[in-house]
Amino acid sequence: MEEKSRIIVVSNRLPLILKKTDDGKTEAEKGVGGLVTAMAPVLKNRNGIWIGWPGYVQKEDVDDSMLSAIHSAGSGYNVKSVMLSSEELRNYYEGFSNSILWPLFHDFTDKCIFLPEYWASYQVVNKKFALIVSRNLEDLDFIWVHDYQLMLVGEKLRKMHKQNRIGFFLHIPFPPFDTFARCPWRFELLFAMLEYDIIGFHTIQNKRNFIACIKKVVKQAEIDAEEEFDATVSELRINNRVVRIGVFPIGIDYNDFFLQAWDSEIYKRSKQIRNNVPGAKILLGVDRLDYTKGIPEKLKAFQRFLTRFPKFHKKVHFIQLVVPSRKQITAYADMKLKIEQLVGEINGMFGTDDWLPVQYMFRALDRNELISLYRACEIAFITPLKDGMNLVSKEYCACNIEEKGVLILSEFAGAAQQFYQDAILVNPYDVEGTSSAIYRALNMPLEEKNQRMRNLRADIKKKDIFWWLNSFLNTAIEKNLSSFPRVDEYFPDEPARENMIT
Ligand code: ADQ
Numbered sequence: 001m002e003e004k005s006r007i008i009v010v011s012n013r014l015p016l017i018l019k020k021t022d023d024g025k026t027e028a029e030k031g032v033g034g035l036v037t038a039m040a041p042v043l044k045n046r047n048g049i050w051i052g053w054p055g056y057v058q059k060e061d062v063d064d065s066m067l068s069a070i071h072s073a074g075s076g077y078n079v080k081s082v083m084l085s086s087e088e089l090r091n092y093y094e095g096f097s098n099s100i101l102w103p104l105f106h107d108f109t110d111k112c113i114f115l116p117e118y119w120a121s122y123q124v125v126n127k128k129f130a131l132i133v134s135r136n137l138e139d140l141d142f143i144w145v146h147d148y149q150l151m152l153v154g155e156k157l158r159k160m161h162k163q164n165r166i167g168f169f170l171h172i173p174f175p176p177f178d179t180f181a182r183c184p185w186r187f188e189l190l191f192a193m194l195e196y197d198i199i200g201f202h203t204i205q206n207k208r209n210f211i212a213c214i215k216k217v218v219k220q221a222e223i224d225a226e227e228e229f230d231a232t233v234s235e236l237r238i239n240n241r242v243v244r245i246g247v248f249p250i251g252i253d254y255n256d257f258f259l260q261a262w263d264s265e266i267y268k269r270s271k272q273i274r275n276n277v278p279g280a281k282i283l284l285g286v287d288r289l290d291y292t293k294g295i296p297e298k299l300k301a302f303q304r305f306l307t308r309f310p311k312f313h314k315k316v317h318f319i320q321l322v323v324p325s326r327k328q329i330t331a332y333a334d335m336k337l338k339i340e341q342l343v344g345e346i347n348g349m350f351g352t353d354d355w356l357p358v359q360y361m362f363r364a365l366d367r368n369e370l371i372s373l374y375r376a377c378e379i380a381f382i383t384p385l386k387d388g389m390n391l392v393s394k395e396y397c398a399c400n401i402e403e404k405g406v407l408i409l410s411e412f413a414g415a416a417q418q419f420y421q422d423a424i425l426v427n428p429y430d431v432e433g434t435s436s437a438i439y440r441a442l443n444m445p446l447e448e449k450n451q452r453m454r455n456l457r458a459d460i461k462k463k464d465i466f467w468w469l470n471s472f473l474n475t476a477i478e479k480n481l482s483s484f485p486r487v488d489e490y491f492p493d494e495p496a497r498e499n500m501i502t
Contacts, residue, residue: 005140012149014052043077091121130156155192257398269372284377301434374399389414
């Protein structure tokens with residue numbers, strides 16, 4: 001990528017929140033979140049463009065110039081929208097993306113609905129995105145495509161004879177071959193991915209899985225055998241083409257969370273949250289409503305903990321926040337019912353007139369409230385059955401400025417590969433072991449908590465969202481790969497044993 005080359009970011013959703021006003025007009029607000037914050041200065045400096053779906057179905061409601069004007073005012077880069085019909089949303093988004101790729105890549109194959117019309121729509125919509133990119137493209141532009149909804153965009157651009165460098169980052173896990181192979185369109189997806197110049201994953205395991213899949217289907221794929229398993233970045237050579245495959249664990253805007261956590265209003269609010277449950281230690285769970293997040297399993301582990309350790313009755317309080325998502329898909333509605341039933345069961349079984357064991361909230365919170373919760377709670381209880389990374393675990397630690405908190409984390413979250421030494425790792429399917437982990441967290445000596453939290457925070461600070469973005473972009477342009485560090489801080493490749501009942 002030349003110094004002057006622009007960056008074009010392509011993602012399913014634009015970083016905007018569109019709202020209808022009472023008089024029928026559409027207003028756009030800048031999106032929030034680490035990716036947008038980190039990307040904004042890069043796009044601004046390079047005169048970049050962000051291309052995506054604005055979150056609205058009707059074409060007449062949204063026009064690019066309006067979006068650009070509003071967005072550029074705050075961020076200094078251009079926005080181009082890709083409009084989707086309600087049928088495309090149903091088949092491409094809810095269908096292929098969220099009823100095939102999402103469950104398949106998270107190892108929930110029983111939830112996959114392999115309908116050919118989903119695949120047809122996925123191809124059409126990916127081509128639509130590619131067309132908008134091509135219309136706005138200059139020769140030296142670097143194109144960065146994000147996530148599983150858009151795996152074919154690179155290939156569609158190549159079919160339009162675009163020779164630009166194109167990168168792809170997968171925000172969710174990449175499954176092992178046995179799982180991936182069930183997809184009826186496995187070859188098409190893999191070959192399409194090979195049209196990118198660089199592909200980024202969160203973890204070494206994802207990278208290994210991807211390379212293993214490629215080697216099964218492309219017989220002439222060559223990769224340095226030694227590098228294959230432990231290099232941060234490897235080069236795959238296929239038919240004179242080189243595809244770089246790298247590990248780039250995404251981070252958060254650490255300083256932003258850290259500074260906000262010091263705010264006096266946040267402090268006051270976190271005190272209030274604490275004072276609501278005097279004498280009790282608070283466990284916190286924050287998850288999007290999704291079957292991958294392991295919320296029922298987590299509730300069962302908490303229930304088991306209360307059964308096994310009655311001395312902790314009235315001494316713990318579990319706040320579980322669930323953010324509504326993908327309401328149209330049946331599996332999500334079922335999950336909500338299951339969670340509510342379990343919360344009722346636990347509170348009914350153990351609650352008294354002055355103690356509610358589980359406080360359940362089903363809504364999105366504003367950022368100040370979320371940070372106050374992070375500050376107030378002694379234990380983050382994060383137990384996904386599978387997760388690409390899990391940013392909540394990083395946000396919790398960044399806000400834990402007193403360094404007295406404990407992170408209980410599923411070994412199946414990408415973040416576990418970074419934090420395996422300082423978090424208490426659990427297998428979320430192991431209800432007994434997870435209940436022991438709660439006990440261990442509650443009894444951990446202060447000095448040990450301090451040390452672990454300090455280590456976690458140092459790592460999160462070092463590998464923040466800006467580090468992630470630079471690592472990916474530098475790898476996209478770096479000529480010689482020998483300068484890349486070996487990965488030694490990742491996965492010990494062993495399950496957590498610490499919480500085994502002895
Ligand atoms: P998600 O599945 O959305 O992301 P996660 O990484 O935990 O999962 O991010 C959730 C985000 O939503 C966090 O930034 C959090 O602050 C916010 N949030 C959660 N609960 C909230 C609430 N009640 N109110 C307001 N905000 C809330 C996907 C992958 C992950 C991967 C990320 C980034 O599934 O594995 O880490 O992308 O690559």
